[in-house]
Amino acid sequence: MTPVRPLLLAATLLAAITPAAAQESAPADAAFVGELMAFHGSRAIVDVMTTHCYETTGLDGAYRTAYDNWYLRNIGFLDLADRVAREFGGGSEKEIAAAETYGGTQIMSAYNQAEDKTSFCTAFRERVDAGELDIDKQLPDTLRRAQQIAAQ
Numbered sequence: 001m002t003p004v005r006p007l008l009l010a011a012t013l014l015a016a017i018t019p020a021a022a023q024e025s026a027p028a029d030a031a032f033v034g035e036l037m038a039f040h041g042s043r044a045i046v047d048v049m050t051t052h053c054y055e056t057t058g059l060d061g062a063y064r065t066a067y068d069n070w071y072l073r074n075i076g077f078l079d080l081a082d083r084v085a086r087e088f089g090g091g092s093e094k095e096i097a098a099a100e101t102y103g104g105t106q107i108m109s110a111y112n113q114a115e116d117k118t119s120f121c122t123a124f125r126e127r128v129d130a131g132e133l134d135i136d137k138q139l140p141d142t143l144r145r146a147q148q149i150a151a152q
Contacts, residue, residue: 033090035142039074039081039135040096041103046070046133048104049111053121063121066128077135077143084146 046067054063085091114120127133136143 029088030090032142032145033085033088033095035139036081036085036088036091036146037095037099038103038139038142039078040099041106042133042135042138043071043074043078044100044103045107046128049107049121049124050128052108052111053125056117057121063125066125070128070133073131074135080143080146080150084149087149 050063050067050070054060057063082091082096085095111117111120131137
């Protein structure tokens, strides 16, 4: 079982949780706003799992370092998502919180289903360290579209 599957599913499903107000008030693509909110779901996945594994491994600092490095590599993408979502009438605190809750719930569900929790944590940290869970790797099409919009 790969711990990444919930992240890939998040981009598709988060589009469905974009509040109706944003969908009605913005002539723009509400599904795209949902995809941008998936960037925050990605952050939550990495944050929740690295924190959980940090705590369950007796405070192994490698998990904190993995999250910190992920965040440094991805903060610009998160900022971009927020700026572009606002242009489309989305990106509210409520939407961000929903994306984060969804991402955190999905990764914890995957963790809870794993037979070997220690191996799950180790594999997850290795993927974070390798950059496999970075936004540009997980959501490249959405990122590219957001970059194009921001450049206009």
